[in-house]
Amino acid sequence: MYTAGGNVSLINTTFADNWTNVSGGGLRINSGQVSITNSIFWGNGIGEDGRENIDPISIGAGAVVVSYSLIEGSGGSGGGWNSAMGTDGGNNIDADPRFAAYEPGDVRLGENSPAIDAGNSAVLPPAVVLDLAGNPRIFGPTIDMGAYEYVGPLPPSRTIHVDADATGGDDGLSWADAFVDLQDALAIAIPGDEIWVAEGTYKPTTGTDLLATFQLSSGVALYGGFAGTETVLAQRDWALHLTILSGRIQDWYGPGNSYNVVTGSGTDGSAILDGFTITEAFGEGEFGLSLGGGMANFRGSPTIRNVTFTLNRAGQSGGGMYNSASSPTLENVVFYRNRSKQFHFGGGGMANVNGSNPVLRNVSFVGNSGGDGGGMYNSESSPFLFNVLFDHNTAGRDGGGIYNTDSSSPVCINLTMTGNFAEGHAGAIFNTHGTSMTLLNSIVWGNNSYTWPVPPLHREILNQSSATSISHSLIRLSGGSGATWVGELGIDGGYNLDADPMFVGALGRVFQLTIGSPAVNTGNTLALPIDLLTDLSGNPRVIGSAVDMGAYELQVPNCQTFEVVTGVSWDGVSLQEVLDAEYGTGAIIAATDYEGYRCGDAVYPYWIDSNLDGWVVREIAGYSNLNELGWYVEGFSQPTIDGVDDGLIFDGSAGEGATVAVEFPTARHASAST
Numbered sequence: 010m011y012t013a014g015g016n017v018s019l020i021n022t023t024f025a026d027n028w029t030n031v032s033g034g035g036l037r038i039n040s041g042q043v044s045i046t047n048s049i050f051w052g053n054g055i056g057e058d059g060r061e062n063i064d065p066i067s068i069g070a071g072a073v074v075v076s077y078s079l080i081e082g083s084g085g086s087g088g089g090w091n092s093a094m095g096t097d098g099g100n101n102i103d104a105d106p107r108f109a110a111y112e113p114g115d116v117r118l119g120e121n122s123p124a125i126d127a128g129n130s131a132v133l134p135p136a137v138v139l140d141l142a143g144n145p146r147i148f149g150p151t152i153d154m155g156a157y158e159y160v161g162p163l164p165p166s167r168t169i170h171v172d173a174d175a176t177g178g179d180d181g182l183s184w185a186d187a188f189v190d191l192q193d194a195l196a197i198a199i200p201g202d203e204i205w206v207a208e209g210t211y212k213p214t215t216g217t218d219l220l221a222t223f224q225l226s227s228g229v230a231l232y233g234g235f236a237g238t239e240t241v242l243a244q245r246d247w248a249l250h251l252t253i254l255s256g257r258i259q260d261w262y263g264p265g266n267s268y269n270v271v272t273g274s275g276t277d278g279s280a281i282l283d284g285f286t287i288t289e290a291f292g293e294g295e296f297g298l299s300l301g302g303g304m305a306n307f308r309g310s311p312t313i314r315n316v317t318f319t320l321n322r323a324g325q326s327g328g329g330m331y332n333s334a335s336s337p338t339l340e341n342v343v344f345y346r347n348r349s350k351q352f353h354f355g356g357g358g359m360a361n362v363n364g365s366n367p368v369l370r371n372v373s374f375v376g377n378s379g380g381d382g383g384g385m386y387n388s389e390s391s392p393f394l395f396n397v398l399f400d401h402n403t404a405g406r407d408g409g410g411i412y413n414t415d416s417s418s419p420v421c422i423n424l425t426m427t428g429n430f431a432e433g434h435a436g437a438i439f440n441t442h443g444t445s446m447t448l449l450n451s452i453v454w455g456n457n458s459y460t461w462p463v464p465p466l467h468r469e470i471l472n473q474s475s476a477t478s479i480s481h482s483l484i485r486l487s488g489g490s491g492a493t494w495v496g497e498l499g500i501d502g503g504y505n506l507d508a509d510p511m512f513v514g515a516l517g518r519v520f521q522l523t524i525g526s527p528a529v530n531t532g533n534t535l536a537l538p539i540d541l542l543t544d545l546s547g548n549p550r551v552i553g554s555a556v557d558m559g560a561y562e563l564q565v566p567n568c569q570t571f572e573v574v575t576g577v578s579w580d581g582v583s584l585q586e587v588l589d590a591e592y593g594t595g596a597i598i599a600a601t602d603y604e605g606y607r608c609g610d611a612v613y614p615y616w617i618d619s620n621l622d623g624w625v626v627r628e629i630a631g632y633s634n635l636n637e638l639g640w641y642v643e644g645f646s647q648p649t650i651d652g653v654d655d656g657l658i659f660d661g662s663a664g665e666g667a668t669v670a671v672e673f674p675t676a677r678h679a680s681a682s683t
Contacts, residue, residue: 013039019048020132021140023156024065025108025116026052033067040071043095047128048078049116049155051106066094074098077129079106079154102127106155115200115228117142117157124154142199166201169194172237173209184237190215191223191254200228200279207237208250212258213267220298222272223254225280225311233284234315247284247315256290256302256321266291270321271304273311278338280311287329290321293350299324300360301331303347310336310367318358319345326386327360328377336366341547344384346376355379355412356386357402365390369397371545374410378403381439382412383429391418395538396545396560399424400518404431408439409456413475416443422536423544424451425520425560427512431458436468440475448499450532451482452510452559470498478502481533483510483558506531510559521546521561528558 010024011033022045024035034053036043050065063082066073073095075083083094083103090097102123109119118124130152140146141156148160170187171194178186181194184207188194191211194204214221225231234247256267270290273280290302303321304313316339318329328347330337344358354360357379361367369392374384383402385392399410409429413419426437433439436456440446457468469485470477479487480502487507488494494501511526513519522528534556544550545560552562589595 010035011037011039012041012043014041016042016044018044018046020046020134021128021137021146021152021154021156022048023116024048024050024053028054029064030055032064034063035065037067037069038071038073039069042071043073045073045075045080045095046077046098046132047152047154049106049124050078050080051108052081068093068095072096075101077101077127077132077154079104079124079127100127100129110200116155118153118155118159120159120162122153122159125149125159126151126153128152128154164199166203169198169202169204170207171204171211172207172235173211174207174237187237195224195226195229198226198229200226202229203242204229204231205235205239205242205245206231206233206252206285207235208233208252210253210255212255213270214258217258217265219258219265219268221258221267222269222305225271225273225276225282225309227276228279230279230281231283231285232281245284251286252284253286253288255288257288262289262320263291264293268292268298269301269303269305272306273304273309273335273337274307276306276309276311278310278312280309281314282311282316283314284316286317286319288318288320290323292322293324299326300333301327303329304331306330306332306335306337306365308334310338313337313339313342315341317343317345318347319343321347323349323360325349326354326356326362326379328357328379330359331356332359332361332365332367332390334363334365336368338368338370339372340370342369342372344372344374344377348377349379349386354386355381355383355404355406355408357382358384360386360388361390361392361417362386362388363390366392368393369395370541371396371543371547373398373400373545374402375400376402378405380405381414382408383410383431385411387411387413387417387419387444388415389417391420394419394421394424395541396423396543396550397421397425398520398545398560399426399429399437400520401428401430403429404433404439407431407433407435407441407458407471409436409458411438413438413440413444413446414442416445418445418447420447421451422449423532423556423558423560424448424453425545426451426453427455427520428518429456431460433460434458435471438470438477439473440471440477441473442475444472444475444477446475446477446499448477448479449481449502449536450556450558452528454483454485454510456485472497472499476500480504481531481536481558482506483508483528483531504531504533506558520559522557522559522563524563526557526563529553529563530555530557532556532558 028034035050053065055062055064065081075095076098077100079102084091085103086097086099086101104123106124107119107122108116126149138146140158144158144160148158153159169181170184171191172187173189175187175189180186181188233252234245234250236250239245254270256270259265267290270287287303292299292302302323303318321328326349328349329344347357349357357377358374377384383404384399402410409431410426429436436458437453453469477499479499481504483506487498489507490501490503490505506527508527510528511523513521513523530553544562548564550562
């Protein structure tokens with residue numbers, strides 16, 4: 010807090026864990042008169058963690074009188090008083106307040122706190138009858154110091170039940186007596202509580218208040234996806250039992266419905282929203298009410314898991330979610346068909362501004378639209394994206410998928426961006442005004458823009474006074490790494506490709522990779538966070554010698570093993586002889602270094618080289634359980650398939666004319682017909 014001039018009275022305030030780079034971590038007085046009574050100053054100082062130099066109160070000029078307060082570093086009333094804190098008004102102490110939890114946002118007093126019953130009740134205004142938590146302001150012989158009154162030990166964590174169809178006591182104590190209104194559960198929840206919400210539709214208000222919203226709280230977890238009979242959290246199924254938070258408070262979708270369905274402002278990561286669908290916000294009020302239709306976070310960083318944002322609308326920015334000075338964590342989240350209306354703003358799915366650095370894992374942006382950045386808009390923000398899909402998002406101006414501006418520095422790892430479109434420039438990514446973007450292990454393919462004349466490459470990525478570092482990625486019209494790289498797309502960090510990614514079904518919008526895709530095993534595994542274990546589909550993230558490019562990993566089916574029986578080539582040369590000639594005698598033992606896998610008739614059998622970092626030997630056609638594998642090198646070039654001495658043979662059970670491919674550690678390929 011900073012004050013300059015006037016008369017300020019601080020009564021029953023708590024200043025905890027605030028810091029500054031200059032002076033007065035808790036309070037800086039430049040002039041005027043300040044009275045501090047019944048208050049606590051603890052953990053405030055200079056330096057990033059507030060503990061490098063304890064400095065709770067700094068007085069540049071003016072007068073400060075402190076009484077009945079706990080001030081760290083003050084020495085307490087009497088002969089030890091530190092006059093730098095102001096005038097000792099008496100009954101001050103300098104001792105650990107013994108907060109019950111001492112976590113951000115939770116500085117309630119513990120049962121042995123010296124601040125209990127140590128204040129002056131006479132200074133309390135008559136109108137103040139409750140403390141900051143809603144408990145009686147005086148509980149005991151006299152008032153406590155600080156913003157919270159000690160009313161006994163912290164209650165145990167509770168499970169509060171909500172079911173729109175419940176007909177019991179409406180007290181939340183059980184499914185039978187569940188609250189029917191989610192707002193009632195939020196009103197009584199305290200840190201440590203869980204709110205279990207049964208399938209159904211819940212609205213911020215039963216009236217017409219457009220400002221009504223579901224406000225999250227630190228330490229409180231909201232879980233949806235219950236049938237209404239579960240006794241443990243693991244029994245719920247949020248995909249089956251849809252739990253919908255809807256802004257449609259009128260009988261129509263449009264003006265007159267909720268501005269923000271959910272708000273996470275002022276929270277930290279302990280505020281959890283998990284297992285919900287958030288829909289039908291219509292945030293088209295004044296400026297501050299046209300941001301974040303589905304969810305608005307101002308200086309809040311909640312945890313969002315297993316949530317779908319769909320059909321939400323914002324008049325200006327962030328149709329699905331708007332973050333200002335906020336860094337929420339999102340995992341297994343979908344943004345589908347959300348919209349930001351304003352032409353010069355954007356982020357139909359998500360908007361991040363004012364130093365917001367959210368972390369997104371396994372997130373999809375599909376069919377969203379906005380002015381700039383149909384999927385995502387970043388200004389002065391640096392989100393971290395892992396396993397994220399941008400599909401068929403549309404920008405009215407630039408950046409169909411992502412728009413970055415004002416020195417944003419997003420880090421994007423294992424993205425798949427396809428089918429996005431911009432009316433202006435850059436169907437996939439538009440970077441401007443000092444943006445510094447990092448793109449790794451990603452696929453950017455098949456995005457387009459409308460504005461002409463522009464070179465075709467600008468249909469994917471366009472940089473204006475910005476730099477994009479790209480490595481281990483597949484970028485359409487990039488030329489691939491090396492001499493053919495198109496520099497206008499960004500800095501070539503190496504190992505980039507320009508080739509059809511071979512999606513399973515691009516027309517059907519199925520963007521998993523197929524066997525033979527150049528994106529398979531060509532990413533940089535070291536770029537992944539160590540705890541990123543799954544891809545966007547929830548399958549193992551790394552299969553084979555390296556991570557795949559894009560949001561999806563080509564999966565190896567669950568197969569049964571069998572013994573590999575090695576045969577000979579048509580001219581009688583055994584596989585072992587070939588391996589000895591290629592890699593040195595005994596370097597690879599055919600009988601022990603190859604293990605066969607049978608994966609069912611729908612999947613080809615294949616062999617894995619267990620000694621050479623996962624290089625694969627595959628039969629690409631034929632469905633027999635046991636095939637004799639032989640290989641003969643026609644020369645140092647790929648064999649010519651001419652039916653003579655071509656080297657790869659099987660025992661015939663694969664059928665006449667079956668085609669086989671073998672990949673060895675030198676990345677040489679051979680193929681032939683039986």
